[in-house]
Amino acid sequence: MGPWLQLLLLLGLLLAAAPASSKPPAAGAQAWELASPELREPARFALEMYNRGRAAGTRAALGAVRGRVRRAGRGSLYSLKATLVEPPCNDPTVCQLPVSKKTLLCSFEVLDELGKHMLLRRDCGPVDTKTTDDKNETFSSFLPLLNKDPLPQDFSVKMASIFKDFVTTYNRTYDSQEASWRMSVFANNMVRAQKIQALDRGTAQYGVTKFSDLTEEEFRTIYLNPLLKDAPGRNMRLAQPVTDVPPPQWDWRNKGAVTDVKDQGMCGSCWAFSVTGNVEGQWFLKRGTLLSLSEQELLDCDKTDKACLGGLPSNAYSAIRTLGGLETEDDYSYRGHLQTCSFSAEKAKVYINDSVELSKNEQKLAAWLAKKGPISVAINAFGMQFYRHGISHPLRPLCSPWLIDHAVLLVGYGNRSATPFWAIKNSWGTNWGEEGYYYLHRGSGACGVNIMASSAVIN
CATH class of the missing domain: 3.90.70.10 (Cysteine proteinases)
Known part of the structure; x- marks a missing residue:
């Protein structure tokens, strides 16, 4: 079984463990919202951070945005998926050949506390524009993001089972793409926890x-x-x-x-x-x-x-x-x-x-x-x-x-x-x-x- 096919099967297990709820999310809960007006401000902030230091004429433009928010009062953590369109490169001093415009798929995490924004994560990779439509989105369009942060080589069904238990225990709900990212974070954190354990001199x-x-x-x-x-x-x-x-x-x-x-x-x-x-x-x-x-x-x-x-x-x-x-x-x-x-x-x-x-x-x-x-x-x-x-x-x-x-x-x-x-x-x-x-x-x-x-x- 290929590694990506195995990952897809693992994601299926996780999604089955966390069915979507029709109830409004409580404080701290998670829910996906498609193209919500609430996402515009954090998305624009993420775009501003992406374009920081770029000269005029080379800055990317924001395309489609989707995301979810984890909320506690007025403190919010936004997880965004956005397409960015970079302008064509026609400057002969920079480009050997004219290059057509490029579409990127980016994953951003933006923290909003008391009206102050902070970019916690940014991963961008090229994407085929044919697969970015919300209605026809496929898992393959997100492979560039995962390839930039690969799962550990020893990631296994056992780790997926542990993550599935975590999802159930702490009542997490994720979209499929969010699940893949969080599973990667979870696996890396287990490695970190093992290192902390090995170096601890107490009984913890x-x-x-x-x-x-x-x-x-x-x-x-x-x-x-x-x-x-x-x-x-x-x-x-x-x-x-x-x-x-x-x-x-x-x-x-x-x-x-x-x-x-x-x-x-x-x-x-x-x-x-x-x-x-x-x-x-x-x-x-x-x-x-x-x-x-x-x-x-x-x-x-x-x-x-x-x-x-x-x-x-x-x-x-x-x-x-x-x-x-x-x-x-x-x-x-x-x-x-x-x-x-x-x-x-x-x-x-x-x-x-x-x-x-x-x-x-x-x-x-x-x-x-x-x-x-x-x-x-x-x-x-x-x-x-x-x-x-x-x-x-x-x-x-x-x-x-x-x-x-x-x-x-x-x-x-x-x-x-x-x-x-x-x-x-x-x-x-x-x-x-x-x-x-x-x-x-x-x-x-x-x-x-x-x-x-x-x-x-x-x-």
């Missing part, structure tokens, strides 16, 4: 997660926080250290100080979840009541940070003080995109008096956590795209403490089979990691966990 297991069909660039752009690595120096006062010897283990989840795991969705709002988690714990310790607090208030009303495009915990603490407190999740619910600020001081249930930066010494961090409560920290998220369970301990060069890009919450620490760990509450839902939690090696400064530790102060 890496493999299939709900992010396994995303490229590294897509994952980083949509879910992580690029502002953290460029954070300024100390802008909060240093906390007084806790001098007590920390107990051998501690877990605030067992003591009622931690709310349920939340889900930030397709929005780089981890900074808000990290801070509300810390404030929830501080309020519980001071007032004896655990309240789930509003991240959406911070997205909408913190004018220093950038909502889904990232932010800093230090700015969020300042915003809470300036606003006069935080509303609860029930009163100001999460939408996962920027809205007009609708904070009401009358509805604020929690306030803070100050914020402090904590020691970079992990022994002192453990002592502070055990006595004072959960801690907001920022880490390098290397490997987390494929993390399933266990204690992660990446090699330091792979998980540099100076490239932190994700804010989370330390809720405890301990040892598993003599391996010391931090218990970390993440904000990617309970269907990631160990029921939403991440376990990271403790005592080695792994992934910069000790670089940006902070807490609110409630008197």
Whole structure:
């Protein structure tokens, strides 16, 4: 059986596993839309990026466009298939012979967050114009795209079966061409996960997660926080250290100080979840009541940070003080995109008096956590795209403490089979990691966990 015939059969399996739904897609769902007016703006942006640097008279023109959108609030990821027509080359200084106009078939991925566009992927190849009509489109017209990003040689029916299970488990629906691309991304990601697994010095297991069909660039752009690595120096006062010897283990989840795991969705709002988690714990310790607090208030009303495009915990603490407190999740619910600020001081249930930066010494961090409560920290998220369970301990060069890009919450620490760990509450839902939690090696400064530790102060 030829490789392409085998691929066609595999695609048939995948499409059968994910039938089209007649219901409108929920936030984060996927659906193909043919020639939708909504696709015009991202398609024009993709064309602009394609033509960047080209002289007048050599720029391509946009032809037919089709695509799908994966949406969460006002954040959208567009996957586009478009024909581009390049003008004929008649300049004798450039072309030895006159060349007729050329039609290309291109695959673009455009991220739109808060009205800002970003081109995540561009693959273009020549195509026979006879096969590009939507009504008569054939799989062969997309072979140039696949040839530019070939599947691994060991791609097999077993890998297709794993991908089929992924599609079913995470309720993915793809068009046939999107399925072929995502299957290629998935297979490459499995190779990446195996490499991360081989280099990890802890007990973590890496493999299939709900992010396994995303490229590294897509994952980083949509879910992580690029502002953290460029954070300024100390802008909060240093906390007084806790001098007590920390107990051998501690877990605030067992003591009622931690709310349920939340889900930030397709929005780089981890900074808000990290801070509300810390404030929830501080309020519980001071007032004896655990309240789930509003991240959406911070997205909408913190004018220093950038909502889904990232932010800093230090700015969020300042915003809470300036606003006069935080509303609860029930009163100001999460939408996962920027809205007009609708904070009401009358509805604020929690306030803070100050914020402090904590020691970079992990022994002192453990002592502070055990006595004072959960801690907001920022880490390098290397490997987390494929993390399933266990204690992660990446090699330091792979998980540099100076490239932190994700804010989370330390809720405890301990040892598993003599391996010391931090218990970390993440904000990617309970269907990631160990029921939403991440376990990271403790005592080695792994992934910069000790670089940006902070807490609110409630008197």
